[in-house]
Amino acid sequence: MTGTDLRFEDIGVCYGPREILRGVSAHVPPGGILALLGRSGSGKSTLLNVAAGLSVPSHGRVVTRTSPRVGYVFQDARLLPWLTLQQNLALVCPPEFRADIPATLALVGLAGRDHDRPGQLSLGMAQRAAVARALVVRPDLLLLDEPCGALDELTAAELRAELGDLLRRRPATTLLVTHHPGEAVQLADRVLVLGGTPTGVAGTLDIDLPRPRDPDDPATLPLLREVRGLLRRADVPDGVEA
Numbered sequence: 001m002t003g004t005d006l007r008f009e010d011i012g013v014c015y016g017p018r019e020i021l022r023g024v025s026a027h028v029p030p031g032g033i034l035a036l037l038g039r040s041g042s043g044k045s046t047l048l049n050v051a052a053g054l055s056v057p058s059h060g061r062v063v064t065r066t067s068p069r070v071g072y073v074f075q076d077a078r079l080l081p082w083l084t085l086q087q088n089l090a091l092v093c094p095p096e097f098r099a100d101i102p103a104t105l106a107l108v109g110l111a112g113r114d115h116d117r118p119g120q121l122s123l124g125m126a127q128r129a130a131v132a133r134a135l136v137v138r139p140d141l142l143l144l145d146e147p148c149g150a151l152d153e154l155t156a157a158e159l160r161a162e163l164g165d166l167l168r169r170r171p172a173t174t175l176l177v178t179h180h181p182g183e184a185v186q187l188a189d190r191v192l193v194l195g196g197t198p199t200g201v202a203g204t205l206d207i208d209l210p211r212p213r214d215p216d217d218p219a220t221l222p223l224l225r226e227v228r229g230l231l232r233r234a235d236v237p238d239g240v241e242a
């Protein structure tokens, strides 16, 4: 599993009369990790839904090499509470991968919890189960929508480290939506900041640091500053000097 080649070509999205995205182009090579940042409501989840084929763009197109298998991790775990973890994963899993379910749960630190129901898990454990559900399909395209957003800082830091590790062991072309510049610098190869009205690409930044990455490494500081600068500039209304 290394993932699909993914291209957004001049994507525009309208919801009724409201134009949300305009002229968004980006390329993610197989196994690449692109972090999407931008103010709340800028259209990050919309772009993820376009990549997943859940939203049809009003303009432009998404080009992938093959018809990709998609793993989607939402902001909350969205596990079915009346099913065990094994059953939750089996629901999305092609029959040929079902035997992998216990190992995939173990991969995210949930060894032996196969027969627990979501109500028996902490929020962080439930979110790790959601990551396992996305990985068990062996995705060519992994869509992570603020996977750590609902977690306390310590649990979020643990999950970030685990995601970094998982993506090195099982590379997949990945789009990561986050509001956390540190998460983007820790996990991504490239950061894309969305901004403006309607939303377009306000800027990009390549993150060329060796892996595994330590979020406290001083080498990350200049990159964090640049990401924050991009976010500030993305927020300035058109025609005003940043």
Ligand SMILES: Nc1ncnc2c1ncn2[C@@H]1O[C@H](COP(=O)(O)OP(=O)(O)OP(=O)(O)O)[C@@H](O)[C@H]1O
Binding pocket: 015, 020, 038, 039, 040, 041, 042, 043, 044, 045, 046, 047
């Ligand atoms: N199905 C929909 N119908 C109409 N408008 C929608 C729909 N989905 C999203 N929107 C609007 O599109 C805009 C972008 O929403 P989106 O959820 O993509 O933003 P976001 O950047 O992911 O926000 P957040 O960071 O808060 O999750 C918002 O103004 C939202 O109200």
